[in-house]
Amino acid sequence: DAGVIQSPRHEVTEMGQEVTLRCKPISGHNSLFWYRQTMMRGLELLIYFNNNVPIDDSGMPEDRFSAKMPNASFSTLKIQPSEPRDSAVYFCASRGQGYEQYFGPGTRLTVT
Amino acid sequence: QKEVEQDPGPLSVPEGAIVSLNCTYSNSAFQYFMWYRQYSRKGPELLMYTYSSGNKEDGRFTAQVDKSSKYISLFIRDSQPSDSATYLCAMSNAGGTSYGKLTFGQGTILTVHP
Numbered sequence A: 001d002a003g004v005i006q007s008p009r010h011e012v013t014e015m016g017q018e019v020t021l022r023c024k025p026i027s028g029h030n031s032l033f034w035y036r037q038t039m040m041r042g043l044e045l046l047i048y049f050n051n052n053v054p055i056d057d058s059g060m061p062e063d064r065f066s067a068k069m070p071n072a073s074f075s076t077l078k079i080q081p082s083e084p085r086d087s088a089v090y091f092c093a094s095r096g097q098g099y100e101q102y103f104g105p106g107t108r109l110t111v112t
Numbered sequence B: 001q002k003e004v005e006q007d008p009g010p011l012s013v014p015e016g017a018i019v020s021l022n023c024t025y026s027n028s029a030f031q032y033f034m035w036y037r038q039y040s041r042k043g044p045e046l047l048m049y050t051y052s053s054g055n056k057e058d059g060r061f062t063a064q065v066d067k068s069s070k071y072i073s074l075f076i077r078d079s080q081p082s083d084s085a086t087y088l089c090a091m092s093n094a095g096g097t098s099y100g101k102l103t104f105g106q107g108t109i110l111t112v113h114p
Helices: none
Strands: A005-007 A010-013 A019-024 A031-038 A042-050 A053-056 A065-071 A074-079 A088-095 A107-111 B004-006 B011-014 B019-025 B030-038 B045-051 B054-058 B061-066 B071-076 B085-093 B108-113
Touching: A005 A088, A010 A019, A019 A088, A019 A107, A031 A074, A042 A065, A042 A074, A053 A065, A074 A088, B004 B085, B011 B019, B019 B085, B019 B108, B030 B061, B045 B054, B045 B061, B071 B085
Parallel strands: A010 A107, B011 B108
Antiparallel strands: A005 A019, A019 A074, A031 A042, A031 A088, A042 A053, A065 A074, A088 A107, B004 B019, B019 B071, B030 B045, B030 B085, B054 B061, B061 B071, B085 B108
């Protein structure tokens, strides 16, 4: 079975550029979560969707961050403009009927 | 105070040792408890999943939940170098506005040396 798929796996960009991270959840899962992980702050929930609808975006740090889920099999997290402090690993996770979440491999973002 | 507290370690043990990893929490509404294992440069991987209080065993791994003390543990028996990773506890309410959200500990870094 294919797990959660994320792309790109690595992204290096310059400050001020737009960054788009992509996620394909596990087929049949109806909840999708975006996290950010850093050494200092650990794993932080940014936003999550149930049935493609954003439920809680209180973790989105600033208006520079936005997320969409146009259908059940695709979601994007966009940062515009990017800043060096956005450098982190961004994870997407999906959930089916239970409470456990399944994580993708992550996108390692470096903003110079 | 954080909702979930987890000692970040690092914890270093010899191969074959019994490892005990722990988390405490403050939210009495938590009912679902998970342990994730994260290898370096990988995503967190679900290891154990328990509901309410009690024990659950899976091979060398045992998860314990003590809701009266708001304390959960993960025991690893006969630890192996391949167990070297960061272990994160996570927990969730049963429903309400936080339905589906997991609250994570900050993770404990474990190294098992040969």
